Amino acid sequence: xxxxxxxxxxxxxxxxxxxxxxxxxxxxxxxxxxxxxxxxxxxxxxxxxxxxxxxxxxxxxxxxxxxxxxxxxxxxxxxxx
Numbered sequence: 001x002x003x004x005x006x007x008x009x010x011x012x013x014x015x016x017x018x019x020x021x022x023x024x025x026x027x028x029x030x031x032x033x034x035x036x037x038x039x040x041x042x043x044x045x046x047x048x049x050x051x052x053x054x055x056x057x058x059x060x061x062x063x064x065x066x067x068x069x070x071x072x073x074x075x076x077x078x079x080x081x
Contacts, residue, residue: 003027024050 003026010018027047036042 003022007019007022007026010022027049030046030048031043032046033041033043
């Protein structure tokens with residue numbers, strides 16, 4: 001993985017500030033399970049990066065739906081007035 005190589009480089013030649021910066025970029029490894037068609041479960045690893053976190057995606061989807069609802073409400077109130 002590129003980040004692991006970068007971290008090794010910073011450990012060898014960089015300072016603590018750069019090592020901490022690379023550590024912040026490292027993904028969180030999460031073990032997940034999904035149900036297969038035959039009813040059994042498969043375990044897999046998912047890598048969650050800070051900027052692409054699932055909770056951020058959920059909040060972005062909620063915000064998008066709220067904006068769509070607001071624009072529909074404004075369109076409806078403009079048509080009835």
